[in-house]
Amino acid sequence: MRYELYYWPGIQGRGEFVRLALEEAAADYVDVARGDGGENAMLTLLRGDAVVRPPFAPPFLKAGRRIIGQTANILLFLGPRHRLTPGDEAGRLWTHQLQLTIADLVAEVHDTHHPIASSLYYEDQRPEATRRAADLRARRLPKYLGYFERILARHSDGAGYLAGRRLTYVDLSLFQAVEGLRYAFPNAMAALEPRLSATMRLCARVRERPRIAAYLASSRRLPFSEEGIFRHYPELDPGKSRTR
């Protein structure tokens, strides 16, 4: 069975967390909205008139006749099918719990450039974005990334993965979040990274996995950009000389 992934074409966005899992699993999938007429097909499914269980928003995954929405829920579905989650229920819930925490982080990162409304341009909410991004850099990033670091450093059985002795989908997602943060907030991340050594080791290992490395080098991997969730606006990530 070939999976159909539906997500906005042109950006990594939340779809990328699903893509990384599909790529690591060497799963057969097509990125529908990037093909001819694919975006219209996605919008038709989203309107949901003919769909019994319509998704609220992209990304969603079509698996046979089933349509599964919400990024973390798609990974919950894919995990046991592709050995990307622990075999026991407690381990699966833990992996999912961490994934939901990454989802919270991603939503907060999105809101640094859209603190008022997704329906407005960044340029229409710039002063608010400046305030919100300052809080993300000063408080929220250290809290989130410190949390994952603590788990990796203390509680990972020495294997260096977040949930047990093998790689799971949440390791891929933490890699993606860190990559995005490095793109969007290079100065803030440069200041934090010395305290994130276990996280950086995990990210390096993910990047070197053969299927992930091949994917990152392929045209299937879209670049980060100022259309996505992780956006680099220099004014939201001032360098040392500009911080007070």
Place this chain on the structure above:
Amino acid sequence: MRYELYYWPGIQGRGEFVRLALEEAAADYVDVARGDGGENAMLTLLRGDAVVRPPFAPPFLKAGRRIIGQTANILLFLGPRHRLTPGDEAGRLWTHQLQLTIADLVAEVHDTHHPIASSLYYEDQRPEATRRAADLRARRLPKYLGYFERILARHSDGAGYLAGRRLTYVDLSLFQAVEGLRYAFPNAMAALEPRLSATMRLCARVRERPRIAAYLASSRRLPFSEEGIFRHYPELDPGKSRTR
């Protein structure tokens, strides 16, 4: 086994979604942080030095030796144990997908009064809150609530529940979200409710379930307040005469 629920005392917050499920299930549980020394016990677990799988934030649930965090993940755990989710995997994922969509809505509602930083007071982000709340009222609430209404009206097998022919935890959560929105945004909700008849029917049915009715009438049910997620600030919900 007695469950231990850990959440900030004094507010409904995200803990309430778990409480409603525990109450409907007539589960044996204690609301730890509302008892003597309970908040300190919660904070100790949160610091996580002695916890192999520490939660990022409340609420979390202790079930025997396991600690489970993230509201939606706790419900994912409780659902099959207390017949609050469908018996088949597809139904369970659909229920969870809807729960994650409610979690997104709840986060957006929180950010109407804290659009810049959770670490600041509402009073320190009031102009931004006014802008963000206007967008919630005009665009986001109709989108979210219209989505759930469409599912209930078209796709619920006529049973009037979100996920199949029986009540699930996500029905309880939608009830809680609507109750909170009615408290926080009475004017906006009064304008929307005529288009939400299936949702209002579901909420009435939830409210009348014997265990839920008993819970709502008990001292265990905390009131909504301006310390929680759903806050009523009149300036964020202007009446007809004040809208342009």
